Amino acid sequence: MSSKLRTLEGYRVLTLKYPLDSYVKEFIYKYRVLASHIYWCKRLSIDPDSEVVNTLTRSVKSYWRDNLLDEGDPLYLFKNIERTPIPYKVILNIPLVDAIHERKGAYIRDGKLVLRLDKTREYPIPKRALRLLEKRLKESPDERYVRVLERNNELVVQIVLHKKNVVDVPEDPLLVVADINSDYGIVVHFWDGKLIKTIKLRPPNLSNKRVYTKRLMMLRDRLYNMGCLTERQINIYPVLIRRALSYSYKGWIQQSVARVVRKIRRIAKRHNKRPLIVIDIPEHTSLRDTRLQKTLLSFARSLKNILSWYGIYWIEERLYSSFCPKCGNKLTVYKKTKRTRIMICSKCSFKADRDEIPLYWALKTYKHLLRHK
Ligand SMILES: [Zn+2]
Structure with missing residues (x-):
């Protein structure tokens, strides 16, 4: 039988979350603004502002910078960006991307994550996550890199492992x-x-939870109308509910796929x-x-x-x-x-x-x- 070879690409992502200190936050925000400029210039086929490029060169280390400016960089962020559909959120989520390497922006040493952002910082990795990571690394991924981003006022670090298999x-x-x-x-x-x-x-049935949260929202509104809740307090509810509901689906999917x-x-x-x-x-x-x-x-x-x-x-x-x-x-x-x-x-x-x-x-x-x- 003539067999056709096919490349299968699989990813494993380990997401770690840490409290965000104001220096890192500032660094990420600044990076994001600069990166957005480069991104839009690329999209609109115009040259980036020289002052922006200068600022990038001055204040962002090369391993976080090259993937914005150097099209030959293997982790270049804006590859074929002209051909992708109009983005809606991507612009706000531009991560800091780089390979895990001692001489680069991120690496793991003695069970700790070392990030070189504005300066070198160490973050502990939970034991369970470390064990999982070691197991995945033993499965010899072809590529590994780290994404650093800010989400909901937290520092989010995603260790991405990428594996290519040629199979018939x-x-x-x-x-x-x-x-x-x-x-x-x-x-x-x-x-x-x-x-x-x-x-x-069978996917989990969350409709019971839905009924319950609906009732909770109703009571919340009643309290608000009576003047017992402030505007700020009221805004926390939908966020909490959305998180609680989506997480349980995610966990179910992960566990079920692993089982199969x-x-x-x-x-x-x-x-x-x-x-x-x-x-x-x-x-x-x-x-x-x-x-x-x-x-x-x-x-x-x-x-x-x-x-x-x-x-x-x-x-x-x-x-x-x-x-x-x-x-x-x-x-x-x-x-x-x-x-x-x-x-x-x-x-x-x-x-x-x-x-x-x-x-x-x-x-x-x-x-x-x-x-x-
Ligand atoms: Zn028949």
Whole structure:
């Protein structure tokens, strides 16, 4: 079989947060203004102001400066910026970017993060984060760099690890079908000559929390109208609520993706096979702009990223769950219980659980790669 090579790129980001002191804050703010100028000049194809360039040269060290001015720098920030869509927030978030290296802007020494901003500063790294970082570094990333930015009055440091894997389509693989469009949430099937395992994941239901927070907001408004809350106090609420709600989705996605990838690697090892992952992603129109869709899409994005990191071959493919994989006829519900929905084809009498139909579609599509059926 002629195999086409493909480069999979995966990222791991470790985010650390520290209190922001006024010197660092000033440094970041100044940098941002200067960087914004360079950014807009680049966008509008005009030459940057010489005074700005002079200020940059004078007050910003070369390892934070080169990626603004030197187009040949491997971490040049504004590559192809003319061709990207109009930004809305990017301009306010321009990070300080550089590789982790002793002679550069950031590095790790004795379990501490050393940043050279306005001057050299040391920040402790929590033990757990350090262990995680060591583990990821052992997986030999191709590139590592640090982003330093200010967010919500905190100093945010992101250690970014980047890995490139050149892979070909596995022959006679362990077939893994991830149906991210299923009614249940996410269904993952493992197939090696037969169905060997199915994992089902349901995104957390935050609607209860929503009802609760809605009531809280109502009470807050009542207090405000009675004059018991100041304008300042009232503005804290939405921020807190938004944070609380979004974080739990994020945590769920991270843990679920880790679980699925762990299972894939373990089963592949046990069966002595390379896995082939077929991912069915929800159509943008079918779920509209719901929270569930956002969660499912971000699960898919994260899954592809982690698979790429490990060099596990994945393909995106539209798999159907309401059409017959044998003859293409529309399926109808044969039997429905609380937990299962058996579908049947009126033409060829194919019958299966609705959750398994995408798996049959994948088996049909990738038949040529599978040795046995
Ligand atoms: Zn049929």
